[in-house]
Amino acid sequence: MTVSSPINDAIAQLQGNSLAGLVHDEVERMILAGELQPGAKLTESSIAMQLGVSRGPVREAFRMLDEAGLVRSEKNRGVFVRAIALDEALEIFELRAVMEMYIGRKLAETCTAAQTRALRQLVDAMDIAAKAGNGQDFHRSNLEFHDSLLQLAGNAKFTANYRRLIKELSLIRRKNLTVETMVVYAREHRQIVKAIAARDAEAAGRAMFEHVMNSRERTLHNYSAQPAAEVPARRRALRTTAEA
Structure with a gap:
């Protein structure tokens, strides 16, 4: 016993x-x-x-x-x-865009040459997956890319909140991943790394912001039958707020 x-x-x-x-x-x-x-x-x-x-x-x-x-x-x-409603997902994208902008600006000031090379290697892996039409490998490299950016930013509280948002978005955004969009995402990621390597904080922040907002617009297009005419106006308003 x-x-x-x-x-x-x-x-x-x-x-x-x-x-x-x-x-x-x-x-x-x-x-x-x-x-x-x-x-x-x-x-x-x-x-x-x-x-x-x-x-x-x-x-x-x-x-x-x-x-x-x-x-x-x-x-x-x-x-x-859980099923994420479209309106909630769009709000999450907007919050994430501002968070990504902060990451881009910070890494442009702190990223080392070795860290930048590692980010380029992840983008290269995404390019290979996109050309092969391999969504699974692309998705894995994409997650690793953004998680690497988070780790390099070095803020534990920020990371915990950001990861929750990413997981919630994963419940709705899988339709965004097509052969065409994989190529677009890889190109946007390369622009982000280029700006970080150039130590251009403004360009890096803007590239990160635009990357997320482009994904927001693709999600709106894929999941909603309503006109997307209001998106550019909201996007300009967000950009103005972010740059203030």
């Missing part, structure tokens, strides 16, 4: 938390990869069976995913992969 003790209880709790974290990471991966679509219902029993774990860690993983904004829990109905 196992005797309970504070140490044994602490070890059991640590193991449970660690397992819940692994379950969280795998379910998050499936959501962001599109294997679990927005609106899909998630059940503790099915996920536990699929991952070969008990239901306790799955329940805790669902709680963490809810806090991260990737799933929603409905009383008496269950847990569902």
